[in-house]
Amino acid sequence: MAETKEQFEPKIIGFLCNWCTAAAADLAGTTRAQYPPNVHPIRVMCSGTVDPMYILKALLSGADAVLVGGCHPGDCHYVSGNYKARRKIAMLKQIFKSLGLDENRIWLRWISASEGPEFARFMREVTEETRKQGPSPLASDWTV
């Protein structure tokens, strides 16, 4: 089961907004931008629909990091879903900080449908950072 640090391949769950970041992922694909395959994307209708419970469930069931991608502030397809997503992430991160858990495994980024290269760059950034952090202790703890 146990992986050495060299073998460690981060498992990352990405919740991507249908209207922007998921489209940016498509654009990154069609333009053949290169990025690591560690992020498992889940398309959602809006970053605002991502309940902190989804992020927690992923982190407690084996994900080493979770990212949420939404529309730039002011550009939400549903007017203000991304601002609410931001509050949810701020809340979740504060709770992690208060409990002494690693809040740096939770990411939120605004990537529009036209930002394919930015999407690829962000996937590289998250994967590399998570690789540096090593396996998440939450991911392997059977008692959580």
Add this chain to the structure above:
Amino acid sequence: MTKSAMIDVKEGKVRQAINGFLKDLFAKNVVEAMLVPLAHPAGTNVVQALISDPSSLDRADVFAPVMPVNSAKILQAMTRLTPSDRKIAVVIRPCEMRAVVELIKLKQIQPANLLFISIDCPGAYSVKNYPKFVAEKKTSDDFVKAGFKWSEDAMLRAGCQICEYPYPLTVDITIGMIGLELGKLLVQAETAQGEAALKTLGFAIETDSEAAQKRQAAIAKLATEVKERRKKFFAKVREEIGGIDKLTQVFAACIKCQNCRAACPVCYCRECVFISPTFELEADKYLRQAEKKGSIRMPADTLLFHLTRMNHMGNSCVGCGACEEACPNDIPLLKIFQLIGSDVQEAFGYVPGRNVEEPLPASAFREKEFERVGEK
């Protein structure tokens, strides 16, 4: 500006004086019914009761140091679908009142025709500890005489010992004692409705009376002390539960009965996601989860349950401690929820129960805030 009057207290008999005041609300037709703590005939508990006959008020014991449930839940059950047609006085503790305000915002309580009366609260014991207090032949009058020392009585409920607001923040009428001489009772109208009620009762209302100013000054001093005490308390809690190892140790005793959720006044969902089909899985799905880690703790998702509750309710946590009281295995939930609550409420600049007009943090946003939150 305060508008207040004094209630006469004879020979330190606070209970009698308050019951007289409450009876008057019936006699002068201010209200037709009342939700108020009555001494249970068993003698071992004081429970909330809805009374329509004022003669029951002989049993009323507002300051009795026991708090079996957070009464906000009772009002939710009574007024969620339709507001009351008839005027009801509601006599509750400040933490209960703060939960009421949160539930009004969450559209769970309709406050029309409710006259809210709250007290300067000296704290309360658990239902299981209250009989010990009774066995020593002590009464609520003794408790008030000795009381208002929240940090010094180790038998007080955990929530009461670190209570941030032992005085009402939003209410119609305050029954005040903090900072006043023993045996003095202040009634303060905080709203037009409260003022009208006091006038009907025949009180000569004074503006910024000496007693009211004394109480305000004492509360300001108390707030500074409490802030310091809570800071020290949270530093200790951070050490006790900080990090995944200590956190899992704390929740090792959890049986996921969800009593904490059922007792929490602000955990309002009619159907919690944790008892919904989302968490009714087939054996195969559990097995796939087990295969990821080699084994998983059952019942599954114990820590997920608590962490989710912190996310959903942290901003509205009023620190009443009902969760900890309800835990069969003495998990220090109040400590954990108050640590989280105070941190997130500070981050969002929010005080639950402070103002019914203040939007819930989850339903509001500002364009310029948390701008770097998603980055490392």
